[in-house]
Amino acid sequence: DAGVIQSPRHEVTEMGQEVTLRCKPISGHDYLFWYRQTMMRGLELLIYFNNNVPIDDSGMPEDRFSAKMPNASFSTLKIQPSEPRDSAVYFCASSLGAGRQPQHFGDGTRLSIL
Amino acid sequence: GESVGLHLPTLSVQEGDNSIINCAYSNSASDYFIWYKQESGKGPQFIIDIRSNMDKRQGQRVTVLLNKTVKHLSLQIAATQPGDSAVYFCAELTGGGNKLTFGTGTQLKVEL
Numbered sequence: 135d136a137g138v139i140q141s142p143r144h145e146v147t148e149m150g151q152e153v154t155l156r157c158k159p160i161s162g163h164d165y166l167f168w169y170r171q172t173m174m175r176g177l178e179l180l181i182y183f184n185n186n187v188p189i190d191d192s193g194m195p196e197d198r199f200s201a202k203m204p205n206a207s208f209s210t211l212k213i214q215p216s217e218p219r220d221s222a223v224y225f226c227a228s229s230l231g232a233g234r235q236p237q238h239f240g241d242g243t244r245l246s247i248l
Numbered sequence: 249g250e251s252v253g254l255h256l257p258t259l260s261v262q263e264g265d266n267s268i269i270n271c272a273y274s275n276s277a278s279d280y281f282i283w284y285k286q287e288s289g290k291g292p293q294f295i296i297d298i299r300s301n302m303d304k305r306q307g308q309r310v311t312v313l314l315n316k317t318v319k320h321l322s323l324q325i326a327a328t329q330p331g332d333s334a335v336y337f338c339a340e341l342t343g344g345g346n347k348l349t350f351g352t353g354t355q356l357k358v359e360l
Contacts, residue, residue, distance in 0.1 A: 177350040179347055225292070236282055237348060241289070
């Protein structure tokens, strides 16, 4: 079975550029989560969606970050303009149902902002 | 100032021995807990979960123990194998029931 698919796997870009990360959740899952992982702060939840609707974006660091989910099989996380401190591994996860259901993670996008 | 990264505790075990990875959680209202395994270059992989109305749950070669009195969770891996080498995270369900809060992780190293 296909798991959560993220692209690109690696992204290197210069400060000030727009970055778009993509995620395809597991088919049938109705929750989608975006996380960021750094050595300093560990794994942090940025935003999550239910049935394509953003529910909680309190973890989004600032207005430079935005996320969309135009349909049940696709989501994007955009950073504009990017800064070196945005360098991290960004993970997407999905789950079937809320609460006591395991979230299944993709393999992440390693983002480096020069 | 100088940046300081998270220092992951490390557990080193011999192949074939049992491993016990511990986790202290923070919120006494948390009622669902998950253990994840993360290998280098990959995303966290679900291992096993447990609800707060249980104190023990077993899977294939893994057992999770929950002690709500002291807010402690442990993951036991039987007959540890080289493929078990990874970082292990515990996570608790908080924030109204939809948000997972992750611990800092423990690096498990299996020595041949």
